[in-house]
Amino acid sequence: MARFSEHFQLGLSQHELDFVDVSNTFDTPVYVDPYAIEILDDVWAASASDNIRTFFTEVLAAIRDGDRVRAVGLMSHLTEPKETYLGVSRDNPQGRGVGPGQARQLIDAISGSKAYKSGLLSDLSEMALYVEGVDRDKISDLTTNIIRDLLVDYTQQQCELYSIEAQNYSGPASWDQRRRNWVARIVQLPYIDADPVLLVPKYIVRRSLSINSQAFYNKQLTDFLVSENIRANSALVQTVKGQPRVFKKDVREQHPKSKSYIAEMVIAHPELLAMYKEVAKTQRALVNFDDDDGAPTITAVCAQLAEAFRNIPPGPKAASEYHTLVLGSFTALFYPYLTQPRKEWQVSDGRKRIDVVFINSADTGFFAQRRTDAKVNANTVIVECKNYSKDISNEELDQLLGRFDDNRGKLGIITCRSIDDGKTLLKRCRDASSRSRGYIIVLTDADLVEMLLAKSRLEDERIEHLLHSKYLELLA
Incomplete structure (x- = not known):
């Protein structure tokens, strides 16, 4: 049950550490957020953003070129990032990454989405908005794998900072931005018992993704549809205390949430997504990372x-x-x-x-x-x-x-x-x-x-x- 800081006897609380203080026996319920990385204005985040951008550009290019083998091959290297111990698993921490068996399904979901067909989809952080079957855990796992090299370097720096021994680890391949492909190499990581640990900077994680289809539908889209119905004096308008009202539940019954519908609305009203992203920029980095009431404030x-x-x-x-x-x-x-x-x-x-x-x-x-x-x-x-x-x-x-x-x-x-x-x-x-x-x-x-x-x-x-x-x- 010991966390990383306890296992290595650092004597430091989560508030004194730059990384998420994880345990190898349970997952910490936070997720690596590509939009949180994208909006950061520092040299490390810029490198991470470049990695994410070049990978997703290659995937979309392969799909557009009809090179299904290339597209599936790119996705097949996105194995579950079990070394981070982030997210939520039913049993032992193991993540829910995209393995070879899921790569083909994911490529089908992307290529079949309205957002891809219309040219709207260009950003990995927006996949959770538009592509069925993609949510916070999969986006987090995809992002983690794409920036794995940077996270390895970060982990080694933290080990040097606290004089922690790192050992050889032959893990998943890393995305090589220059080669535009995956490259396997032996790296050095710290171990808790027999388990390698890949540390993640806490300023790039969130409890839920900044770009979130449910939140976007509940807020931006629903509020917009309420206003539009009032403006058009539609059949959904009711008079309450002399004022026209449209109830959100009625709007949602008329326009149920689907990712295709979200794409249609963003194509027609791109300002809605722009507004949503501006609001998402204000989401602060996390201070607490679990529900442990005993953790010091x-x-x-x-x-x-x-x-x-x-x-x-x-x-x-x-x-x-x-x-x-x-x-x-x-x-x-x-x-x-x-x-x-x-x-x-x-x-x-x-x-x-x-x-x-x-x-x-x-x-x-x-x-x-x-x-x-x-x-x-x-x-x-x-x-x-x-x-x-x-x-x-x-x-x-x-x-x-x-x-x-x-x-x-x-x-x-x-x-x-x-x-x-x-x-x-x-x-x-x-x-x-x-x-x-x-x-x-x-x-x-x-x-x-x-x-x-x-x-x-x-x-x-x-x-x-x-x-x-x-x-x-x-x-x-």
């Missing part, structure tokens, strides 16, 4: 983290413990804006090491503004953890400034225990920003504890305020 976790800073002494002996605490605190504070932490990323041909690099996935707020600012271009945020009992020196600042470039961006954060001469340190950081060398924010224990306590009270605006204040000090 984000507020409780942040309060505990704030207290933990008092228990770690400064100095090299506790550097690793401090590093882990800062990493967990950043994930608790800034998910889903900062994601996929990678420890000691090698840069400059391995000549330099970085403590932690986060991908900047923010679409709003402080970190999003730093990414869209041409001067900063913060595609990543580089974090250096210094468990010092002395002030940060020019050497540490220059070290971090030297790691900025046009691809990673020019935003870094140094964490340290305290600062004695804050004016001198701020002047050094201002000098760097004034010369456009980079922007370094220094966060002490007091700053991190203040933010964690704010998060424990669900006062996220205080966190934003502190970050903005620190940044504006660099520009003064």
